[in-house]
Amino acid sequence: MFKFDVMAQDFIGILMVVPKTLLLAILILFLSTILGGVIALIQQYRIPVVVQVVKVFKSFLRGTPAVVLLYLMYYALPQIAHLLLKIVGVEFNPHNLNPVVVVIVTFSLTMSAFQSEIIRGAFMSVSEGQIEAAHSLGYNFMQTLSRVIMPQALMEALPDFLNSYMVIIKALSLAFLITVVDIFAQAKIMGAMSFRYLEAFVAAALIYWLISAILTALINRYELRLRKAY
Amino acid sequence: MLDIKYMLEITPSLLSVLHVTLIILIASSALGLGLSILVTAIRIKKVKYLSQVMDLFISFTRSVPIVLQLFLMYYGFPFLLSMIGIHVSDFSAAAATVLALTLYNAGYLSEVLRPAYLAVEKGQHEAADGLGYTPFQKFTRIIAPQVIPIALPGWGNALVYLIHDTSLIFTIGVADIMGVANTLISSSYGAHQIEIYLTIALLFWAITFSADTMVRIFEKRAAKYNLSNGIAPKKKAKRKMRILVQKGV
Numbered sequence: 001m002f003k004f005d006v007m008a009q010d011f012i013g014i015l016m017v018v019p020k021t022l023l024l025a026i027l028i029l030f031l032s033t034i035l036g037g038v039i040a041l042i043q044q045y046r047i048p049v050v051v052q053v054v055k056v057f058k059s060f061l062r063g064t065p066a067v068v069l070l071y072l073m074y075y076a077l078p079q080i081a082h083l084l085l086k087i088v089g090v091e092f093n094p095h096n097l098n099p100v101v102v103v104i105v106t107f108s109l110t111m112s113a114f115q116s117e118i119i120r121g122a123f124m125s126v127s128e129g130q131i132e133a134a135h136s137l138g139y140n141f142m143q144t145l146s147r148v149i150m151p152q153a154l155m156e157a158l159p160d161f162l163n164s165y166m167v168i169i170k171a172l173s174l175a176f177l178i179t180v181v182d183i184f185a186q187a188k189i190m191g192a193m194s195f196r197y198l199e200a201f202v203a204a205a206l207i208y209w210l211i212s213a214i215l216t217a218l219i220n221r222y223e224l225r226l227r228k229a230y
Numbered sequence: 231m232l233d234i235k236y237m238l239e240i241t242p243s244l245l246s247v248l249h250v251t252l253i254i255l256i257a258s259s260a261l262g263l264g265l266s267i268l269v270t271a272i273r274i275k276k277v278k279y280l281s282q283v284m285d286l287f288i289s290f291t292r293s294v295p296i297v298l299q300l301f302l303m304y305y306g307f308p309f310l311l312s313m314i315g316i317h318v319s320d321f322s323a324a325a326a327t328v329l330a331l332t333l334y335n336a337g338y339l340s341e342v343l344r345p346a347y348l349a350v351e352k353g354q355h356e357a358a359d360g361l362g363y364t365p366f367q368k369f370t371r372i373i374a375p376q377v378i379p380i381a382l383p384g385w386g387n388a389l390v391y392l393i394h395d396t397s398l399i400f401t402i403g404v405a406d407i408m409g410v411a412n413t414l415i416s417s418s419y420g421a422h423q424i425e426i427y428l429t430i431a432l433l434f435w436a437i438t439f440s441a442d443t444m445v446r447i448f449e450k451r452a453a454k455y456n457l458s459n460g461i462a463p464k465k466k467a468k469r470k471m472r473i474l475v476q477k478g479v
Contacts, residue, residue, distance in 0.1 A: 063435030212293030
């Protein structure tokens, strides 16, 4: 039978790793946004050669499942790090690479494609009149970007960023494959300890649902405020 | 460095299990589409109680990671059946996979279909009613041709996500490409992991690429139904982008 007391225990046990998961997701969101911004800029200015490389990179990311990429990185990243550091002259043992680093790098890469689309869309949403007005007031390029475009684009992109945050939290559930413990991995561990997997998984699902509900409420409130402002 | 010859050598053995992935993919995308139409209809017609249940179902499929949904289905479905008196002794992982992916795809798709349906102007409904179309005629001749071009890009995305998620079915023990990868790794004593996973990545890239191409062909064929009254906003965005590029912003 389904035991609710076991589930309650699992629930509390899983809650312990929620802060770690959320922090990891924030870090990935931050890194992928920076990378996505760079990609968006490259695509915006159509820098020759680089833009084609970015195009293939994005197509590859769209075509490859995160699990495959995660495993690929798990085995390839230590080698890459080893080779790169050898050039600089630093001795690095490929077996010393922490799997958490692999998770961060992999998901930052996969999310960067999404983030670049969001950033592009946000920049598009700033109306031309704003830019023309800034130019007519004698703002130079950097001033226009930092004082007129960026604030408006950021406001526009924030709900989408929160959505990406949820996507990252969900994607982290794959981290258990390379021994990083997040919400789902903790559920598996708790289930294995009590031999009651179903209770642990239901508890984990409830936690994900809760996080998602909180984030959705935040997004809705923010969008309501945005609409009021105009 | 990379052993290309080995990659070519293992491709046939990886391709030999591709049908598992494809069958699960086709089954769950077809069933998912059917279910999503049902869910969308329930939500649009605001059927009492059922509509709330569907909202709950969609929020569940969208907020819980797909791996967890797979595990929940694998462990939870036999339990649910036993509660209503049906005892399943061997619930296969493949069945659990198809069920879980169908629900997941339906949840995602109904969020694509609902806005697409609502995007069709009220005047279109009224005009069809005014011309004496029966509800069935109205749907097949007026509404559906306008819904399809709007929904197609979203459907394409759902299909790509589904392709990605079929790569997870090995976690509950379905012997697909990833399962073969594990066998290959142990038979090569862990010497060729990078080559094996790179080959799989390229295979998935090919599958996604062909799916994208298929959707694009559909989109082209459906484009003739596109009305110029704002249903096709793509051109506008492109023009705006070009202007921004010219201005150097």
